[in-house]
Amino acid sequence: MKKTLFLGPPSFDGFDGGAGSRYQAKREITSFWYPTWLAQPAALVPGSKLVDAPPHGQSVEDVLKIAKDYELVILHTSTPSLANDVKFAEAIKAQNPDVKVGFIGAHVAVLAEQTLRENPIIDFACRHEFDYTCKELAEDKPWDEIKGLSYRNKFGEIRHTEDRELIHDWDAMPSVLPTYARDLDINKYFIGYLLHPYISFYTGRGCPAKCSFCLWPQTIGGHQYRSKSPDVVGRELEEAKSLFGDRVREYMFDDDTFTIDKQRAIAISKHMKRLGLTWSCNARANLDYDTLKELRDNGLRLLLVGFESGNQQILDNIQKGVKIEVARKFMKHCKDLGIKVHGTFIIGLPVETKETIEDTVKFAQELSPHTIQVSIAAPYPGTALYAQAKANGWFADDTLVANSGIQTSTLRYPDLSSEDIENAVEQMYRRFYFRPQAIVPIVKEMLGDPQMLRRRLREGGEFFSYLKERRSSQDVAHRKAKALV
Structure with missing residues (x-):
């Protein structure tokens, strides 16, 4: 087994990249879902480690210290956080050029070719239902034999293997x-x-x-x-x-x-x-x-x-x-x-x-x-x-x-x-x-x-701070739009 790290990378302050189908974003109050998409393949790979940086308040420096000793790093990404996640992949590669870094998530599941083409730092992307794809990567199976994988070969050419069937058992x-x-x-x-x-x-x-x-x-x-x-x-x-x-x-x-x-x-x-x-x-x-x-x-x-x-x-x-x-x-x-x-x-x-x-x-x-x-x-x-x-x-x-x-x-x-x-x-x-x-x-x-009392009071303060921040973001966006016109 390759020493494998499954990673939810640091992101926007309060950003929940693992959120559901409606949106992946910073929420009105402190909210974090469990990293289910990372945890399932992590459970399949003996000796792997799961790091979910945003809810744990781990910084770029914190996670880089953890990542330096790993041979394979698999990051979960989303459409809103992709650019941020690519920058973090670059930081991982900068400290360890030999590490293989790849992405999972809905965005790369459907846009694997585009993601690899636009971001040369990424070694691979796992398409669609990727749990066993991750497992076989950790087992160091030849990449051209792993179903559901899009990857960059030793010549820098992008290759795609056949789709992996859905998991039924x-x-x-x-x-x-x-x-x-x-x-x-x-x-x-x-x-x-x-x-x-x-x-x-x-x-x-x-x-x-x-x-x-x-x-x-x-x-x-x-x-x-x-x-x-x-x-x-x-x-x-x-x-x-x-x-x-x-x-x-x-x-x-x-x-x-x-x-x-x-x-x-x-x-x-x-x-x-x-x-x-x-x-x-x-x-x-x-x-x-x-x-x-x-x-x-x-x-x-x-x-x-x-x-x-x-x-x-x-x-x-x-x-x-x-x-x-x-x-x-x-x-x-x-x-x-x-x-x-x-x-x-x-x-x-x-x-x-x-x-x-x-x-x-x-x-x-x-x-x-x-x-x-x-x-x-x-x-x-x-x-x-x-x-x-x-x-x-x-x-x-x-x-x-x-x-x-x-x-x-x-x-x-x-x-x-x-x-x-x-x-x-x-x-x-x-x-x-x-x-x-x-x-x-x-x-x-x-x-x-009593716990709910303290919690709701905190959430109330967060909610009004969120609304204030939203209005501020809107004002900036609208000023930029007017300047462009």
Whole structure:
């Protein structure tokens, strides 16, 4: 085995490159997802090390000290952070010219040729579902025999091997939880709507839904849900309990749609109840009452639900596959059962107008989930949304984040500017949270839990600082735009 480092490199202050399909950016409050895309191949490679620099506050110098002794360094990158990550690859090579450095992630999964051509410092890129590709690199298998690999040969020529098939035997995939326990500090990972400390991980990949904006199924995971059996997941959670004890307050199943196979979800939930573990998961807004009740009875606390828009035409345009009325019924069931919901919404989907934004704001207020996330539509390469934007001339520019790491609007429409989209995000947050229906449940939550009280007060300060920084970034961008004109 080559001495292998799996690396989430230092980035913008507060930037979460491992964030989900809506955006990879600096968030409104301190938020970091676990580095699942790095942890799974790391679990496959004996003796490897996983470093996730952003949440651990590790500087360039800190990580370079760690990286100097490794023979193979595999970095996770994203479209917004690519330029930053390439600079870090250059720094690694500068201190050790013999090290092989390559990238994984959605961006290079679909733009491997372009990434290698434009960045000669990179030795290779792993395409699509890359776990076993990384394993074979660490095993020092000849690169021309490794499926799913794009690489630079000894003559500097770019070569591509045949695509690697998707992984179907997920029961054979090792658990990432021992890797977390060995290499990560679980106290460094925060998500506003999850109990702290939490752990998130995948029990499978792929999503049958065809949402046009959704990054992972279109670039890496595919549209077939492939998963571990309930008993294997149960054994992994037993191991987690022995590794972390009572320190973890909540487990988050981060599968794109954990509840798509209802019977499997119920079977796993029974293991959670047996182990006395609180948990949450992703779900679509069409889960029936009986399934919700059984999951609740087996320890489910919260659902992360992508409502996206309050306008049915927008939902149809993005192939969401959920009707507004069904989402209303689903939300009522959750409230009746006492299941908390974190609702996610997107501003700037095709073809947004000021009227459809108003529909979304009012819909969010009507549903009144416990918390919300408002994102700007992000047309990542490899997604149907990206292809639509190119075909229709919707791109205002090609910048997904500002120099600060804050998300910006790359899209504009005939009746809606990029500035309108960005401003609507702040307005939606204000109009949702500055209501008694939103404030009272959060205050009750704070009064019932001293840790939550301290946390919400901190998050409130971070939220207003974020809004101030966003406005500052917008002002700079607009001044530059006027100067160019």
